[in-house]
Amino acid sequence: MELPTCASAPFDHAKADVILRSADGVEFRVFTLFLSLASPFFETLFGLPQAPDGASDQEMKDGLAVIAMSEDSKTLDTFLRFCYPSTLAEDPSLDNLTEILSVLAAARKYSLDLIERKVCQALANPKVLETDPLRSFAIARNARLKHETVTAARYNLRQPLIPVLFAEINLITASDLLALVTYHKKCIISVQGLMKDLKWMTDHYGNRNGCNWLSSGAYNDYSGEYCNCGQGTDNRFFPWGSNPVAWWTTYMQEVYELLQDSPSGNTVKTAADRTIQKVRGANCSVCSGRVKENMTEFSDLLALKIDEAIAPIELEMDF
Template sequence: MSTDVPSPETPSSFDVPPSVHAPSPFDHPKADIILRSSDNVDFRVFKLFLSLASPFFEAMFELPQPSPESSGDEVKDGLAVISVTEDSSTLNTFLRFCYPSTLAEDPNLEELTDVVKVLDAARKYSLELIEKKVGHALGSPAVLEKEPFRAFAIACHSKLENETRIAAKSTLHYSLIPPVIKELDLITGR
C-alpha cells in the first residue's frame, strides 16, 4: 500500500505561497529587518528610519531581542521577519512616509483609494505626521474638486475635524442628496 506524500517540490494545498520582494527602496540589501505584509510581500527596511518616524517602532526595537535564529521566529537572509496585518499596497504607502525623501518620494494622495487603511496604520504605529499629511491631502483642492463626499466621509470617520469641516463646505456645491459611495458606510447619520 503506497501513500502519496508530496515531495518538497510539490506544493500541497496547505502551503503558504512564497513571499515576494517589495519594490525599491524596500529591497535594499543592507536593510536590517523584514516587514511581511498580509499578502506575503517582504519589505526590507531599516530599523533606524522606522524608529525615527514612529514611537511605536522605537519602543519595539529598543526592547532586548534574542537573535532571530535562537528565538524560533522566522528568519530570511539572516534578518528577522515581522508579519504585519497591512496589505502590501497599504504598507508601501505607509513606509514611504517613514523613509527620507531622498530615498522614497511621499506617495501621491490625490486618489482616495486606501486612504482609510493608511490612516489606520498611522494610528496603529503612532505616526502623527502621517495622519497630518493624509489629513492635508483630504482637504486639498484636487481631492475636493473630484470627490468631496468621499473626502468628507473619510475625514469624519478618521476624526480629522478641520478636514471634515473643509470637505463639508465643499459638498455644499452639490445636490442635498449625496451620491452613493462606499465610504458613507464608515460614518453614522449623526
C-alpha cells in the same frame, strides 16, 4: 501560502536590517533606523533585546528578522514611503481616497504622527475635494478629523442637496448625514437672500454707468453697431430699475435655480463660464469682446458674497 515576493525599491536594499512581511506576502527590506525615527512604536519594537541565537522562535531570513504585519502590501508601501527620508522615497500621493483610510489606520496604530498630519493634508487637497467632497467628508468624519470634515462639507455645497450613493457612506452615521444635509439646507436659505436683493451688486458698481455692459441696446463706438442681444424681462433681476441685456437675465435665472441646490461660489463661476461661451458664440459686436472680463468680475463678486453668506453657518457635529 504563496511564496513571498520582494517589494520594489527602495524596499529591496541589500543592506537593510529587517524584513517586514505584509499580509499578502510581500517582503519589505527596510532600515530600522528610518522607522524608529518616524515612529515611537517601531523604536520600541526594534529596541527590544534580542533573544540569543536559536533560543527564539523569531522567523529569520538571510540573517534578518522577519516581522509579520497585518497591513497589505499597498498600505505598507505607502506608509513606509512616508517614514523614509524624502531623498530615498518621495511621499506617495494619496489621491486615491480608499488608500487614505487604510494609511490613516496604520499611521495611528504605529503612532506615526507625521503621517497622520500628511494624510490630513491629502484630505485637504483641493483636487481630492473638488472631485470627491462627499467621500472626503465620510473619511474625515470617520477619522474624527474636524477641520477636514468641515472643509469637505463646504466643498460638498457644489453638489446637489440630496447625495447619490457613494462608496464610503457606511463610514458615517445617519446623524452625520443629517448634519451634513442640514448644513447644506441652511446655506441654501442664506444664499437665496443674495438673489432676492441685489444691493450687494448696486453697492459694488455704484450706478448704472459703473456696469454699462449690463445695459441692453448698448452702442459700440468703434464698429458703430448696437448690441442686438435683446432685453431681459424678468423684473426680479432689474438692478437699476430697467431692462438689462437678455443674456445676463438668463444667467441670473439659471444661477437662481442652481443655488437652490448647490449654494457655492463655484456654482456661479462655472455658470458664468458657460454664459461667456454662449455670448461669444452669438457674436454680438458689443458684447462678445467684453463679456469675459465683465462676467468674470461679476461672478467673482457674487461668489465672494456667497462665501460671506455661508461663512457663519456651522456644521453641527460633535468631534
